[in-house]
Amino acid sequence: MNINDIRSQFPILGEQVHGRPLVYLDNAATTQKPQRVIDALTDYYSHLNANIHRGAHHLAAVATERYEAVRLQVMKFIGALSPDEIVFTRGTTESINLVAASFAKAYFDGDDEVIVSGMEHHSNIVPWQLAGATLRPIPFTDEGVLDLEAYERLFTDKTKLVSVCHVSNTLGTVNPVQRIVEIAHAHGVPVLVDGAQAVSHLQVDVRALDCDFYCFSGHKMYAPMGVGVVYGRDRLLKALPPYQGGGEMIEEVTFQRTTYNRLPFKFEAGTPSVGDVLGLGRAIDFMQEVGVDNIAAHEADLLRYATERLSSLPGIRIYGTAPDKAAVLSFLVGEAHPYDVGTLVDQLGVAVRTGHHCTQPVMDRYGIPGTVRASFAVYNTRAEVDAFFAALERVLPMLQ
Numbered sequence: 001m002n003i004n005d006i007r008s009q010f011p012i013l014g015e016q017v018h019g020r021p022l023v024y025l026d027n028a029a030t031t032q033k034p035q036r037v038i039d040a041l042t043d044y045y046s047h048l049n050a051n052i053h054r055g056a057h058h059l060a061a062v063a064t065e066r067y068e069a070v071r072l073q074v075m076k077f078i079g080a081l082s083p084d085e086i087v088f089t090r091g092t093t094e095s096i097n098l099v100a101a102s103f104a105k106a107y108f109d110g111d112d113e114v115i116v117s118g119m120e121h122h123s124n125i126v127p128w129q130l131a132g133a134t135l136r137p138i139p140f141t142d143e144g145v146l147d148l149e150a151y152e153r154l155f156t157d158k159t160k161l162v163s164v165c166h167v168s169n170t171l172g173t174v175n176p177v178q179r180i181v182e183i184a185h186a187h188g189v190p191v192l193v194d195g196a197q198a199v200s201h202l203q204v205d206v207r208a209l210d211c212d213f214y215c216f217s218g219h220k221m222y223a224p225m226g227v228g229v230v231y232g233r234d235r236l237l238k239a240l241p242p243y244q245g246g247g248e249m250i251e252e253v254t255f256q257r258t259t260y261n262r263l264p265f266k267f268e269a270g271t272p273s274v275g276d277v278l279g280l281g282r283a284i285d286f287m288q289e290v291g292v293d294n295i296a297a298h299e300a301d302l303l304r305y306a307t308e309r310l311s312s313l314p315g316i317r318i319y320g321t322a323p324d325k326a327a328v329l330s331f332l333v334g335e336a337h338p339y340d341v342g343t344l345v346d347q348l349g350v351a352v353r354t355g356h357h358c359t360q361p362v363m364d365r366y367g368i369p370g371t372v373r374a375s376f377a378v379y380n381t382r383a384e385v386d387a388f389f390a391a392l393e394r395v396l397p398m399l400q
């Protein structure tokens with residue numbers, strides 16, 4: 001893996017912030033985009049813009065063909081069996097809301113429990129509450145490891161679904177999804193996996209995981225904002241009612257009654273974000289060219305190095321020390337407020353996240369208001385980790 005070659009593909013990495021070279025360590029919030037993904041958008045709007053599936057004209061036909069080609073690409077990328085199992089959405093949030101709303105309509109009977117993990121993003125909590133479910137959270141240890149024995153005890157005859165993150169955006173824990181699925185299936189309960197933080201770091205194989213739904217966002221894997229995916233097992237998607245009504249999702253409409261389109265179009269009402277989907281295709285090309293295993297190894301090295309450096313700071317507390325972790329490092333130092341740390345290192349060109357990271361229950365679990373979070377991507381370097389620590393060493397004495 002040639003890091004200089006990779007960095008040269010991301011124009012934003014040449015930017016200066018407050019007169020200093022940008023050190024971008026907020027990749028769990030969103031990743032930067034390689035030139036080919038940016039070009040996919042300008043190419044689409046410069047040469048191809050047309051609404052898909054509907055027009056008889058040339059542009060509509062080519063745009064449709066390219067859009068559907070990305071569906072096949074996504075299918076192969078995550079190991080799905082059929083393009084019918086790939087539904088395009090706006091992002092993970094919409095993907096989970098889609099499954100929650102449709103699943104509830106099909107299977108909830110007024111007394112329903114959904115098992116989630118205690119480390120979920122709000123977007124894997126609130127949709128289930130909106131759907132009327134009672135949540136049963138799986139507890140986790142101080143290190144950030146799920147307690148699977150406690151998990152087994154959460155199943156009741158009201159459990160309708162298990163919905164867990166593959167990788168925690170706050171703690172970095174890679175959850176044992178395969179085992180979680182095995183246990184749920186032994187109870188006859190399907191599983192949704194929130195893969196928002198996993199797809200850019202690990203090789204995801206939905207058939208090996210044997211999960212029933214897998215949701216993710218393009219923008220966290222080098223693709224544009226505005227596109228996401230629900231993978232759903234064919235049989236389950238067929239059984240679910242549509243999420244939204246509108247164009248494209250129908251077969252026949254009268255004022256009396258409507259019949260619905262086949263999969264996956266039944267779940268894609270209205271005009272999709274075609275340019276963003278084409279950008280997702282280019283992002284997958286980029287990741288496959290670099291190699292997902294190479295990305296994972298590079299990020300693991302950065303995480304190890306940053307953890308070592310961080311551990312040498314006096315008063316450091318790292319949140320999330322599970323043995324199996326992806327590229328996220330959450331911490332607090334002494335009495336310094338995370339927001340102050342984030343604002344001051346920003347003045348030195350370093351972008352990190354501060355706050356609760358949309359996981360307030362995780363903050364409650366540790367009794368803290370928030371953390372500083374550095375998160376890594378394929379283009380980050382050890383030199384950037386050094387720049388981050390140089391910035392921390394400068395600002396921390398001001399905050400103690």
Ligand SMILES: Cc1ncc(COP(=O)(O)O)c(C=O)c1O
Pocket residue numbers: 028029091092093094121123124165167168169194196197217219
């Ligand atoms: C674990 C997890 N789930 C869901 C989401 C929501 O993703 P999006 O805002 O792209 O819909 C995020 C975003 O940070 C996340 O980290």
